[in-house]
Amino acid sequence: MDLYSRFCRQIAELGSRGELLVAFSGGLDSTVLLALTARLAREQGRSVRAVHIHHGLQAVADSWPAHCTRVAASLGVVCQTLGVQVTLGPRVSLEAAAREARYRALAGAMRPGELLLTGHHQDDQTETLLLALKRGAGVEGLAAMPHIKPFGPGWQLRPLLGWSRRQLERFACIERLSWVTDPSNADSRFDRNFLRNEVLPGLVARWPAFNQTVARSAELCAEQAELAAELAEQDLPGLVQDHRALSIPGLQELSPARRHNALRHWLQAQGVYCSRLQLHTLWQEVALARDDASPLLALGERQVRRYRQRLYVVAGAAVPRPCAGLAADSWLELGVGRLRLAFRTGDVGLDPALDLGRLHIAFGAQGGRAHPLGRAGSRPLKKLWQEYRIPPWQRERVPLLFDGERLVAAVGVFICRDFASRPGEPSWQLEWRPND
Incomplete structure (x- = not known):
């Protein structure tokens, strides 16, 4: 079977019928990809366009946008050029920074449901797996590049992963x-x-x-990574509790390998990635620290902390911002989250007669008492934090809504009885989006 027939079969097997967008660098791989895609689009009556990303890193590349426009036009395809700014950061290589800028631009150029085709081939797959080995990656890293994955507002397809660079070069010369x-x-x-x-x-x-x-090894690792994800999906619902906290006693019932798998997927779901050594440190020095300790492990901009036999992911750099005066239907940025007051019928909310101009947000108020709605009487705030299982570090981040000197609500925790609306009546609803 010739390369074009195999390409058509590959696209069909990926089950993709959306519009096609080709990432076109002008190099060998993406040129073959664009030629194959343009022919498929003509024969199947599909829409195809190309995008060239200009990184601005070397003078010789300044002529490539014009070249890409000419080649694409000869194939009946419109090519758009997008310039990007490559920004280097600490411990970030030029390769990684350029790749990040490129994919960010490609995601921004995509239309909803569009299919982004990239020219990665078998040699690229081998390089990716070897680089993952160098880093000491697990099965997810060793799975290398998948043929298809969600990307931007659509999907990314790599239909050339089954071909070597030498095969692509031979096709390009023939064509x-x-x-x-x-x-x-x-x-x-x-x-x-x-x-x-x-x-x-x-x-x-x-x-x-x-x-x-x-390539076969990468596919086997991809299967193992998928199995690990499915196992975590089974384990985590029984382990994750209030505030996305993870039960330490529940983790202790699992085998070490299964526990590490659950921990890793719990962290990744909250945007935290760690090495095997960091995972070991998290378990030994945070989860299993002595009872009277307040352990934490910093992982990038986040922290993992323990409280009452639960693990929490905390946005370590967040700083609460008090606010004087609230307005309806406007999001307030409070440093540790976003708050909005909306007037509507729904759950029990705040008394509709409240004067919004008198309301203000404070943080970390010490002392005082409160009578939460549904409780038999008032209690000191310190006791209420314990009863509602609010970790000590989180208490400083809970927005406290006041009417003058009187506490109206601990946002996201409770509403004070004297300021609650009657059931079923329109009221001020507190919409709280914490960073953690």
Whole structure:
């Protein structure tokens, strides 16, 4: 079966019928991809367009947008050029920064439901897996690049993963395609280039089927990663409690491997990624710390803390911002979250007769008492925090809504009885979106 027929079958197997957007760098891989996609679009009556990302990192690349426009036009495709700003950060390589800028621009260029096609091939897959090995990655990293995944407002497809660069080059020569060559690809100071130029040629010379066997390993790792995710989906509902806290006694009932899997997926669901060593530290020095300790582990901009045999992810850098005067239907940025007052019929809310001009938000008020709605009497705030299981570090982040000197509500925790509306009547509803 020729490359085009295999390409059509690959697209069909991925079950994709949306509009097509090709990421077109002008290099060999994306040029072959655009030629195949343009032919498929013509024969199937589908819409296709191309986007070229100009990074502005080298002078030679300034001529590539015009080249991409010409090549795309010769294939009957419109090509749009988008310039990006590549920003380096601490411990971020130029490769990673450029990739981040490129994918951010591609996601922004996509239309809802559109399919982004990228020209990654079998050699790229091998390089990605070897780089993951260098980092000491687990099965998720060793799964390398999937054929299809959600991306932006649509999906990203890699329909060329089954072909080697040599096969793509042979096709391009037969079809007399024209492509550009990035001179930076020869610079083996970059990790991926080092593998491509110095390592893989020797491996493939010794073992010609090396790329294919690596691809099979990546697919097996992808299956294992999927199984691990399914196992976490079974375990976590019984472990996750109020405020997305994770039960330590529940984790102790699991085997070490299963416990690590549940912990890792719980963290990732909250945007926190950690190494195996950090995961071990989290369990030994936070979860299993002595009872009278207040342990924490910093993971980037987040912290993992323990309270009453539960683990919490906390936005460590958040600083509460008090607010004087509230307005209806406007989101207030309070540093630790967003708050809005909306007047409508719903759950029991705040008394509709409240004067919004007298209301203000404070944080960390010490002492005082409150009588929450539904409770038999008033209690000191300190006792209420304990009864509502609010961790000590979280108490400073709970917005306290006051009418003058009187506490109206601890937002997200309770409403004081004297300021509550009657059931079923329109009232001021507190909409709270905490950062944690």
